[in-house]
Amino acid sequence: MSNIESAHAVGGPQPSAGGRGAEGAAPSKWEAVIGIECHVELKTNSKMFCGCANEFGGEPNTKVCPVCLALPGALPVANRVAIEHMIAAGLAFDAQIPEFSKFDRKNYFYPDMPKDYQISQFDMPLTQGGVVRYWLEDGTMKECRLTRIHLEEDTGKSTHSGSGDGRIAGSSHSLIDFNRAGVPLMECVSEPEIHNADEAVGYLEALKRTFVQLGVSDVKMEEGSLRCDANVSIRPVGAKELGTKAEIKNMNSFRSVHRAIESEIARQIEIVESGGRVVQETRGWDEVTGTTHTMRSKEQAHDYRYFPDPDLVPVEVDRATVERIRKDMPELPPARFARYHCEFKLSVAQATQLVENAPLAEYFDACVNASKNAQQSVNFVLGDLSRLANESDTPVYESPVKPQHVAELITLVESNTINSKIAKELVGRMWKGEGAPKSIVEKEGLAQTSDPGAIDGFIDGVLAANEKSVADYKGGKTNVMGFLVGQVMKASRGKANPALVQERMKEKLT
Amino acid sequence: MSTVERSGVDVARAVNAREISAREVTDATLGQIDAVDERLGAYLTRLHDMARAAADRVDARIAGGEKLAMAGVPVAVKDNMCLAGTRTTCGSKILENWIAPYTGTAVQRILDAGGIPVGKSNMDEFAMGSSCENSALLQTRNPLDLSRVPGGSSGGSAAAVSAHLAAVGLGSDTGGSIREPGAFCGVVGFKPTYGRVSRYGLIAFASSLDQIGPLTRTVEDAALAYDVMAGYDPMDSTSIDRPLEPTFSALRDDLRGKRIGIVKEFETGKLGAAIDAVYKQAYRDLEKLGAELIEVSLPTADYGLATYYLIAPAECSSNLARFDGVRYGLRVEGNDVGEMYEATRAAGFGPEVKRRILIGTYALSSGYYDAYYVKAQKVRTLIGDDFKKAFATCDLIACPAASSPAFVSGAKSDPYSMYLMDYYTIPMSLAGLPALSVPCGSVSVEGKSVPMGLQLCAPIFAERELLSAAHAYEKATMHYKNNKLDVSLHRAPTGNLV
């Protein structure tokens, strides 16, 4: 399809540039440039600057104290664990951890922000720079640099009433719950290096998986512990200058991020191609209509009057702390994915499944380590073992089946000592706690037999007992072969080498 | 000496010795308050019930064998300090009916040590002012001359202590708000090193400057209250975690071997002959006690006022944002939240508070931040450096505590002329230094004697040195003994003076 024919011609019914189809199929003459700002609630016991519990939900206005309710005279004291979480998050993305950092006040009035300023970080955040490595559904690895991650505090939650639909527009009043006010929040700001909706979601998923694995956040979008805004602009392919951006808000799931970005790219292309100009503004995503709409038509410059918070003292991050946190850092999702997909040649789906379950991935790694066979390991771990785990509600890594056992099993299969049927049976018995597979095999003589004499014996017995099938086969119904081989396997209690049975059977029948 | 005139040290000693009960002291003090406070206006809220209950608890503890540093000592709590269950107004309409649900650290330590909270004392609204005239709720008069102001912003505590309505008044000092009213009311006003006393529970004016301290009739009492209140508090990130030396037990009677710096730039001749004479005499008295007087220079102290009037308003503009009509305090309804904010804050704040919020907002706003706020913070560094240089050659600095003695109510209508009252106290505040004012004589105005205060200032953390020197000076001069309460104070009420 040529550019001219592409569906984002003026007046086209469904502008599709930026749409999933257009990305892959039709090279647009427009390139989207996207930067993402993410707010992620940190997982701590207590809030950022006071001892109130940091928990989702609960009766409104029950997790508040003089500090997070901004009562007169109350003062903040920073949560040590929140600061360490920030350092871990920064290190996970190879960010710099400056030796000196401080808290600043961002001044603006909003009813769910108790102090009417937010304690945040302006010019000296806890982490600077860094890069998020992520992957797409086809396994392509991508990178997006981070500008910074800084630490701040969350606001309370407003519920808008009187508009019928819970929206702020048209509401008559709002109700406020301050339970969330003061929960530690990290703001991750990306460079504008994302170019389509798939990349945006890939980037967000990498952030999410990393934070979950580090234990710094639960990242539950449905609970609001991850919220993101996207700055979207377009420019002709090859252009250096950035176009005018629109900031998209109200995206409540990764799916809505995907849809919103596609819709916004299409909207901007349509405007520009019909001779219009994109205006700088904030636009809200509407899940129902599937479009973005103007929230703040004129981008008024906010005058936040940042200044260092005189109630808090600076943070000096000593290098020993950084090294301690770095040393404790697990292998993180992007690196793990790359290792599994590119090195071990696991499929994208297999690699992703493991990456999203860190203890299972560690179990898998132990299996590979012992067996030196990634493909067989993944087959057992994500196959029979995961099935048993689902059935019994016990994670694989907590089952009696040790990675050492899996490795032994793989050796037994690879050396043709047992066949796959026996292997399957052994997995079940190991799950029940019967111990190492080799000892079971030895104890019960389950080793595969390839002795032609013994196999012929089994075959003769089966052929004698199944005269009708033999006649059918000879009459051209060759598909009874499967049945007959099955009977032989049964007679041998699964020990007969199936390939050999097949071979000998054919000979005998012709 | 009547019960109410007894010093805090004396009361605590007597109560611990069971010569008198805390309840008796409390009742006497409450009686004095009821007798004179209509005309004085020191207290916004009297705490009769709470005080009596506290006194009974103290007596029970004493009966149980405990020794309490401030047993039975009647305390006036400035109304910008949270005391659970009491109205805490900050002298503002915006908090006129707010009941604090928690108690601040400094106040709690006083209570734990057996101090009795007898009332919440009046103050300039949000501690912004030097005369107490900026209180939106009450006019406080100077007990030594009811036509004059008590000073500010801790004017209520100063007046209460001076009029024997408490032995200890808690004050807060941002640019002179303890020292200046101390001087105006003929009492001791002591501001410790920034960070020595926790600010938790002190309603903020300017966070990097605010510091709680005592107002007392004697230096001993100031030391007693300071020893009780001072020390690290995990609830205040800016409170200092550093060993504390008790000051009370280290008070001395002489100044032998001490070098006291007299600031070249603070030549008192320009304050008029009568005032000049008082300070010259005070310096000679220091010398007589064995101190060596040496001239020191604070070349940038003259920029203190300008620096202060950028930094303090900037911080206050942000600190006072929370008074928005959403969670507590006054609300004036509006069609939407924005209107509600603007109407609430317009009605809730007085003109001085508005002026400071506006100037501070301006100093922080886009395009002006570097030129005003950052510049002021740099000058603040220079002022601190001047003190460091001066203290390389002297142990203490002596200078006036205020630009004039207590003036007549209503005399200073121009904001800037009021700001000038703190000319001598602001540099120490900017440098975070411990400083106090101690009575040093008086001048005669229209036949009445109006007290003056000598300011002494020490290097950071040298509270012990500072209080010891002030004690020696006080013991040798006894100026506070000359305080005479205005005769009208005890007259039957002739009408509402407020």
Add this chain to the structure above:
Amino acid sequence: MNSQSTKRSILSLSSDKIDIRYVAKLARIALTDDEVQRFGQQLGDLLEHVNVISKLDTDSIPATAQVVESRNVEREDEVRPCLDRKTVLSMAPQAQGSFFRVPRIIAEDG
């Protein structure tokens, strides 16, 4: 040291007129015309006084944010008791059920 504002010298500021209405809007204080006039005048006067600091050369001088240098004052991540809701809501100028209630929020009022 702080990039939020463009560098200007105080000398050029002294000739600026303070935009009192803009500042009052940021500070969320409704002013009467009379107050605009009076505060404008008073703040203009004060700014002239404070402009004396522009005379000092501070290019190589660090800013003092806090007089007593202290670092890393942090609390352990421990839960402490909260206020009870009855107390909390008893302070509210207007409460509804277990919530604080405010008049309608014009979108992006902040």
